Amino acid sequence: MYLENLALKDFRNFSTLQTDFDPQINIFLGQNAQGKTNLLEAIYFLALTRSHRTSTDKELIRFGSKYAGLQGKVHKSQVEVELKLRLSPKGKKAWINRLEQKKLSKYVGQMNAILFSPEDLALVKGAPALRRRFMDLEFGQINAEYLYFSSQYRQVLQQKNNYLKQLSLGKAKDKIFLDVLSDQLAGIAAEIIYRRLNFVKLLNSYAHDAHSQISANKEQLEIYYRPSINEIEAGDQVDEIYHKVLDSFHKNKANEIRKGTTLTGPHRDDLLFKINGKNAHDYASQGQQRTIALSIKLAEIQLVHHLTNEYPILLLDDVMSELDHNRQSSLLNYIHGKTQTFITTTDLEGISWEVVKTPRIYYIK
Ligand code: ATP
Numbered sequence: 001m002y003l004e005n006l007a008l009k010d011f012r013n014f015s016t017l018q019t020d021f022d023p024q025i026n027i028f029l030g031q032n033a034q035g036k037t038n039l040l041e042a043i044y045f046l047a048l049t050r051s052h053r054t055s056t057d058k059e060l061i062r063f064g065s066k067y068a069g070l071q072g073k074v075h076k077s078q079v080e081v082e083l084k085l086r087l088s089p090k091g092k093k094a095w096i097n098r099l100e101q102k103k104l105s106k107y108v109g110q111m112n113a114i115l116f117s118p119e120d121l122a123l124v125k126g127a128p129a130l131r132r133r134f135m136d137l138e139f140g141q142i143n144a145e146y147l148y149f150s151s152q153y154r155q156v157l158q159q160k161n162n163y164l165k166q167l168s169l170g171k172a173k174d175k176i177f178l179d180v181l182s183d184q185l186a187g188i189a190a191e192i193i194y195r196r197l198n199f200v201k202l203l204n205s206y207a208h209d210a211h212s213q214i215s216a217n218k219e220q221l222e223i224y225y226r227p228s229i230n231e232i233e234a235g236d237q238v239d240e241i242y243h244k245v246l247d248s249f250h251k252n253k254a255n256e257i258r259k260g261t262t263l264t265g266p267h268r269d270d271l272l273f274k275i276n277g278k279n280a281h282d283y284a285s286q287g288q289q290r291t292i293a294l295s296i297k298l299a300e301i302q303l304v305h306h307l308t309n310e311y312p313i314l315l316l317d318d319v320m321s322e323l324d325h326n327r328q329s330s331l332l333n334y335i336h337g338k339t340q341t342f343i344t345t346t347d348l349e350g351i352s353w354e355v356v357k358t359p360r361i362y363y364i365k
Pocket residue numbers: 011012013014030031032033034035036037038039059060061062063318346
């Protein structure tokens with residue numbers, strides 16, 4: 001798929017913008033603080049209705065404005081889709097082909113975008129919350145049910161945690177209502193964990209291949225899903241997971257009431273990366289972290305293609321200068337001719353021109 005054009009209104013530092021794109025390679029060239037990343041963020045937001053760098057949508061509205069608007073036409077192999085979003089401090093509205101979508105989960109997935117930025121290094125060494133956010137964003141855009149269940153989960157988890165707080169403060173007494181909430185939460189948790197286990201398995205096989213290619217077969221990458229409930233295993237069915245989650249809630253009940261929060265479940269799960277059998281979180285060098293992050297992004301391209309039969313749009317923020325020449329070439333060769341790509345850079349010198357032959361260059365000022 002590719003994005004044919006984009007229109008912005010009061011998005012970040014763009015008051016208005018209207019532009020066409022090349023179906024292959026687009027380069028956003030400009031000095032610091034001109035709006036290159038903002039433009040990538042706009043494309044990402046149009047696809048996912050979420051930003052990669054903030055969870056506060058208000059930040060995306062141009063200083064002094066009340067609304068922000070984004071619109072773009074996406075070409076897929078069979079159809080063309082017109083996407084539109086409008087953001088206000090109260091929330092966001094979405095349209096597909098001028099039809100307003102009551103549920104954002106119906107909108108997300110029309111356009112797939114994979115973003116690679118220097119912050120992705122933190123995926124390996126950063127906090128578990130980053131890896132969960134990664135799963136939610138990436139799996140949410142390829143599976144509408146995943147997106148639906150993760151938003152349900154957030155709501156019911158908050159409800160259960162609020163009730164646990166009430167119990168811990170002695171303001172509520174009814175433990176049966178707690179059991180009702182736990183049961184409901186376990187049902188949704190099972191749907192999420194089941195999908196995460198499956199997607200991580202696929203991601204693992206693609207990332208393993210990409211990683212051996214980039215490291216010239218010297219290193220083996222493995223990715224595992226690490227549930228906070230130890231009994232859960234890869235291969236478990238939804239029903240088995242549900243019973244294991246419910247068991248864990250029951251076992252931890254007294255503790256949860258004391259602490260006023262839910263101690264196990266998808267919101268406490270993590271991903272584990274191993275290089276040649278060793279935990280990358282503890283041992284990976286800077287360069288290895290970069291290669292892992294890169295392999296995961298390449299794997300996502302394959303994952304999206306495997307599940308939707310379309311290649312996603314690839315957004316590369318400032319990564320060319322971060323990669324050595326060999327890795328740049330493997331990245332560009334890997335995507336060559338498959339995905340529409342947007343690259344930001346402050347300097348054309350940093351680009352592997354032998355692969356990027358005829359890009360369209362945009363000066364951002
Ligand atoms: P760099 O090369 O340093 O990465 P960049 O071109 O990617 O720079 P951006 O991150 O896109 O720069 O940001 C450009 C400018 O947008 C910044 O100066 C920032 O202050 C401004 N900006 C961010 N949010 C808003 C907003 N809501 N309204 C207006 N301007 C904003």
